[in-house]
Amino acid sequence: MDRDEQELAEAFDATVAAEGRIEPRDWMPEGYRKTLIRQIAQHAHSEIIGMQPEGNWILRAPSLRRKAILLAKVQDEAGHGLYLYSATETLGVDRTELTEKLIDSRQKYSSIFNYPTLTFADIGVIGWLVDGAAICNQVPLCRSSYGPYARAMVRICKEESFHQRQGFELLMTLMAGTDAQREMVQDAVDRWWWPSLMMFGPADGDSPNTQQSMAWRIKRHTNDELRQRYVDMTVPQAAALGVTLPDPELRWNDERRAHDFGAIDWDEFTAVVKGAGPCNAQRLAHRRAAHEGGQWVRDAASAYAAKQQTRRQEGEVAA
């Protein structure tokens, strides 16, 4: 490291330490840039792939009201993906390249979206538990040290509140219905609870990048801290709803002032991350088909733009 770079590194460290924000044109360590690209791209991909499990129910939503809500929610997730792709582009990568990496399995997305949505209750449970976990992860990221990422997160968090509440309200409606509807909710909770806990990532001891990310203030809390916060927030919500979280070891620990909970099946987590989840292949195949099937739309937009441009130029010549 030469002297100039040393000074730049010191200025970077001082900015981060003072809770300042790093902006796109600032000098930054190469590792910081790479970590951000990996994390933000993975986050963007999750928003995009995350449209599929819910999109599965748009045509089968039980009422126009639920259909309109679900459409708006899925559209929001597309928006979240685009805000985040926009943030990664400030780091010198290209959105198209990221999409190609996703469909070639060279970049990851959250393992939660590799589980199927079997009933309409899953739509409610995704809003409540999955968006709830996302909120828990994302609220601290609004203070992430990289400006464009933090600003995208502020925008996203504002919209997530609607996602969680529509899910909870959907579940309250089902819980006020028939026994069969209540069973449907409990079944969905049983299937989504553990995968939701896995959304926070590996246990702290198995998360080697966490320390550096926290030092750079890209991340603000460890995976286990956020997971604990999520459990503590969700338990009273489950009680209000009248569902049972499927963990016999889940109980309040008065000494810790927090809930104890059972061990997560990390083998399942690893298998799903590596591609062996129930829907991995389907999700990627669908994403690829949507991308390739949309090619004619992009071609048509380019052709239209070129034609308009030619017409304008001809008009100028004529005038």
Next chain:
Amino acid sequence: MSMADDVTAHPEGEPTITEGVTPDRTWPLYEVFVRGKRGLNHVHVGSLHAPDDHMALHNARNLYTRRNEGVSIWVVRADAITASSPDEKDPFFSPSADKVYRHPTFYAIPEDVPHL
């Protein structure tokens, strides 16, 4: 304009649409600015790619103002600035006003349910 004109702005892009190449790699990047309400400045909110100014503005409306976040949008490509015209305001922004269910307050949740 031939697509080749874009090459200066995006040297890494392909000059023409060839098979297997996504044209949006050659689409210019637009920065998007939104005026939150009358009396406020336009504020930068993010960016997007579009084949021309018109589509950039349209996409910016769908992407950045789904909930009445703005009354006016600028999309800026290189040294050109384009703003939505005030005349367009109603049809351009009204669709978000009738979707009240996009806001969390649309959902009645009992007072005693925490953190929601």
